[in-house]
Amino acid sequence: MISTVYAITLVGIGLVIAVFYFVIANSKEADPDYPSITKKWYGVRSKWFLFLLVLGITVSVLSTNPFPTPDQKKEYSGGDYQNVTVDSHQWYWIMTPSTVKAGQPVEFQVSSADVNHGFGIYDEKLTLVAQTQAMPGYTNKLIHTFDKPGKYKILCLEYCGLAHHAMISELTVE
Template identity: 70%
Template sequence: MISTVYAISLAGMAFIAAVFIFVIKNSKEVEADYPSVIQKWYGVRGKWFIFLAILGITVTFLSTSPYPIADQEKTYEDNEHQVVKVGAHQWYWTMVPNTVESGKPVAFYVTGEDVNHGFGVYDDNLTLVAQTQAMPGYTNKLIHTFDKPGKYKILCLEYCGLAHHAMITELTVN
């Protein structure tokens, strides 16, 4: 997935660069009343373009390289991961089991039983650790490894009705 994001980002930047270069090259063919002023600003515009291109590549690399999503396609042996089945209902969660071990991958199989919900796992500081969608008729697989033991809150991230704010449960990590 990360390589796809890189490829799409680079292709988009290459396209934008090609458009800029085309405009810059074709704009020099127009005669103007102030050639000395225009010549000076062509140089500024070229340097501005190079600056923006470097900035775009840097921001793209820095924002996609620490991509926090674990490889969801990786297959595990039966003894290598823990399975937690999660059902999202208006306005409660069913989770079997609700206790897992730290340091071992956990595969959450998340589905919505009625409407769309957002499955969010938060640590004790209420920092989002992992998340996926819970949709009716579809099961999302979310793989996450908990580094430290504790109680993690499960909250709904998508408004699902009047008691959405009360849709909270806990996962215990030993």
């Protein structure tokens, strides 16, 4: 998915560059009334175009780098994954088990019984640590290794109805 977004962005930038180049190449006819002014401003316009081009490419490259998502295909060589099954319902979570060990990867199998939910894991400072979607009829896999023990909150990230704000659970990391 990320490579598709990256390719579409690059093609879009290429099209914008082509349009700008076409406009600049076809608009170099000097105005007979203001030859010195037009020559000066064609130079300014060209420099402005180059600045915007470099800025656009830089912003695009920086913003389309891979999202901060853990590598879900990476194999862990230190032993088995800890498996946690997560079923979401309006407006509660069922996690089995609700306690895992720090330092060992946890594979969350996340699904939904009713509507879309956002499965978000927050540390004690309420900083988002990891997240995925919980969708009806589909199981998403989320692999995360907790660095330190503690109580982690599980919150829904997608509005799922009237009691969305109360859709809170807790994961204990020992």
